[in-house]
Amino acid sequence: MYSKQVLEHFKNPKNRGKLVHPDAFGQVGNPVCGDIMKLYINISKDKKDIVKSKIKEIKFETLGCGAAIACSSVVTQIAKGKTLEFGINLDKKFVLKELGGLPEAKVHCSMLSIEALQKAINNYLQKFNDKNNKKESKNNSSKKSSSKKNSIRSKTKK
Amino acid sequence: MKINKIYFDNAATTKVDKNVLKSMMPYFSNSFGNSSSIHSYGQKAEGSVLKSRDIIAKFLNCRSNEVIFTSGATEANNTVLKGVFFDFKGHLITSAFEHPCVLETAKYLQKNGVEVDFVRPEKNGIIDSKKVLSLIKDNTRLVSIMYANNEIGTIQPIGHIGKKIRELNQNRQNKVFFHTDAVQATQFLQMNVERLYVDFLSMSSHKIYGPKGMGAFYVRKETRLKPLFHGGHHEYGLRAGTLNVPGIIGFSRAIELIASEEHKKDILNIQKIRDYVVKEVLKIDGTILNGDRELRIPNNANFLFKNVEGESLLLKLDMKGIAISTGSACASGSLSPSHVLLSMGIKPESAHGSMRISLGKYNTIDEAKYFVKELKKIVKELRKYSPLK
Numbered sequence: 001m002y003s004k005q006v007l008e009h010f011k012n013p014k015n016r017g018k019l020v021h022p023d024a025f026g027q028v029g030n031p032v033c034g035d036i037m038k039l040y041i042n043i044s045k046d047k048k049d050i051v052k053s054k055i056k057e058i059k060f061e062t063l064g065c066g067a068a069i070a071c072s073s074v075v076t077q078i079a080k081g082k083t084l085e086f087g088i089n090l091d092k093k094f095v096l097k098e099l100g101g102l103p104e105a106k107v108h109c110s111m112l113s114i115e116a117l118q119k120a121i122n123n124y125l126q127k128f129n130d131k132n133n134k135k136e137s138k139n140n141s142s143k144k145s146s147s148k149k150n151s152i153r154s155k156t157k158k
Numbered sequence: 159m160k161i162n163k164i165y166f167d168n169a170a171t172t173k174v175d176k177n178v179l180k181s182m183m184p185y186f187s188n189s190f191g192n193s194s195s196i197h198s199y200g201q202k203a204e205g206s207v208l209k210s211r212d213i214i215a216k217f218l219n220c221r222s223n224e225v226i227f228t229s230g231a232t233e234a235n236n237t238v239l240k241g242v243f244f245d246f247k248g249h250l251i252t253s254a255f256e257h258p259c260v261l262e263t264a265k266y267l268q269k270n271g272v273e274v275d276f277v278r279p280e281k282n283g284i285i286d287s288k289k290v291l292s293l294i295k296d297n298t299r300l301v302s303i304m305y306a307n308n309e310i311g312t313i314q315p316i317g318h319i320g321k322k323i324r325e326l327n328q329n330r331q332n333k334v335f336f337h338t339d340a341v342q343a344t345q346f347l348q349m350n351v352e353r354l355y356v357d358f359l360s361m362s363s364h365k366i367y368g369p370k371g372m373g374a375f376y377v378r379k380e381t382r383l384k385p386l387f388h389g390g391h392h393e394y395g396l397r398a399g400t401l402n403v404p405g406i407i408g409f410s411r412a413i414e415l416i417a418s419e420e421h422k423k424d425i426l427n428i429q430k431i432r433d434y435v436v437k438e439v440l441k442i443d444g445t446i447l448n449g450d451r452e453l454r455i456p457n458n459a460n461f462l463f464k465n466v467e468g469e470s471l472l473l474k475l476d477m478k479g480i481a482i483s484t485g486s487a488c489a490s491g492s493l494s495p496s497h498v499l500l501s502m503g504i505k506p507e508s509a510h511g512s513m514r515i516s517l518g519k520y521n522t523i524d525e526a527k528y529f530v531k532e533l534k535k536i537v538k539e540l541r542k543y544s545p546l547k
């Protein structure tokens with residue numbers, strides 16, 4: 001039923017566990033079957049362009065089926081060391097290819113991990129923007145703000 | 159002791175007993191005749207089929223012409239339900255936790271004009287006979303309640319319901335027929351149709367160490383049943399098709415074996431192993447036993463583990479060589495949790511962490527010890543990496 005790659009990731013998952021002081025996290029529940037995944041990230045910030053910041057560390061906790069655990073493992077493996085921009089645009093097809101495919105009924109499990117990653121990244125960007133906005137409102141009285149909103153929209157096709 | 163592979167999924171299917179296999183072999187080669195043929199080949203086959211039919215009739219305490227061979231319990235159940243309602247669109251009472259081959263047939267009949275009531279079991283996985291009886295009305299034609307549930311192993315009060323229906327029938331023109339799917343009960347419980355007061359009863363060979371694709375149903379002479387298959391004059395007009403002679407021989411041999419004294423000892427041993435597993439597994443925090451503790455067949459245990467998902471548990475155990483089953487949505491293909499657990503009022507998120515073990519006569523206490531040890535480790539590991547604590 002499962003490919004060799006899926007079983008291997010299930011057997012020896014990469015990046016399983018939690019980060020004690022994560023910069024951000026994303027948690028999603030799967031409406032289809034009721035599974036839950038939480039993904040933690042630590043970021044090394046790119047001061048010039050925030051979306052070019054890199055995912056330094058990444059960990060996951062998943063309550064779910066074999067496919068869900070394998071997807072969590074492979075998504076964290078792919079995302080580690082990559083930019084936020086890369087992570088937010090991670091495509092389902094790419095994940096499925098890495099896993100050697102999934103049974104039809106299990107394809108939705110791959111979305112769980114991708115959504116958790118996107119949520120974690122957005123959580124980070126949100127925090128970053130909130131911090132910037134605070135600084136700006138402090139400086140607002142003196143100079144004209146040069147607010148540069150940082151939000152990226154996912155190009156991922158579902 | 160080195161343990162390689164452990165099969166704890168005997169409710170799904172069983173290993174064919176060596177004696178059963180041996181009894182079947184001649185009917186594939188030398189005695190390959192069609193039991194309907196008139197020549198010596200046919201006579202030989204027919205003689206053996208007659209003997210098999212007698213063995214099963216004796217086991218059920220019925221007449222030989224009341225035993226109809228089928229391709230399994232799915233066909234037996236389909237024949238009974240559809241056969242009763244073919245030309246009479248009345249009322250059917252069944253339970254909400256039947257095997258899919260009864261449940262889906264009932265839903266199909268419902269779509270085609272039959273009135274159907276699905277009785278839900280109580281929290282302990284047992285059908286309240288009063289609820290069943292109170293639903294009987296003028297146009298009720300059939301009551302179909304399984305004998306032992308295949309997921310949680312709970313035993314239903316078949317004899318009691320049957321007796322009450324028999325009493326009601328004395329004052330009725332349109333009799334209510336009573337059917338039970340006895341697949342999971344066959345090797346453990348009372349199978350005398352006179353004591354069960356049933357009009358129809360279904361069995362499957364591969365759950366009792368017989369070959370797959372083989373089953374039978376009992377049909378009381380006084381009932382009028384329409385066949386599902388039409389063709390030659392086989393099975394008293396209730397099931398056309400050349401008889402599966404080796405299958406029938408193997409099935410009847412399997413019945414002989416479960417009726418033997420030897421099997422009584424096997425059952426005691428199975429129960430001892432099951433009780434050990436239940437005792438040990440319940441020591442794991444956040445674990446519940448599903449279904450009544452006493453009123454269950456001796457080979458079944460069904461648990462819920464909090465914050466564990468059943469399919470990953472199954473896969474982890476499989477990697478250790480242990481075969482079990484789960485009612486988790488993730489393992490179902492349809493992505494909905496076990497209808498049996500839901501019918502008992504268990505929440506979908508809890509059903510997620512369900513595990514069924516079903517033992518057989520080839521299991522040993524050493525296997526159970528190894529299983530418990532591995533299970534404890536796996537549950538701990540899965541919980542450690544769950545976002546819910």
Ligand SMILES: Cc1ncc(COP(=O)(O)O)c(C=O)c1O
Nearest residue numbers: 230231232257308339341342362
């Ligand atoms: C209670 C029950 N009824 C019916 C069946 C179907 O039997 P068969 O596999 O012979 O069609 C099964 C087994 O899957 C069962 O457990």
Ligand code: FES
Nearest residue numbers: 033065068109488
């Ligand atoms: S997470 Fe439930 S089916 Fe994969």
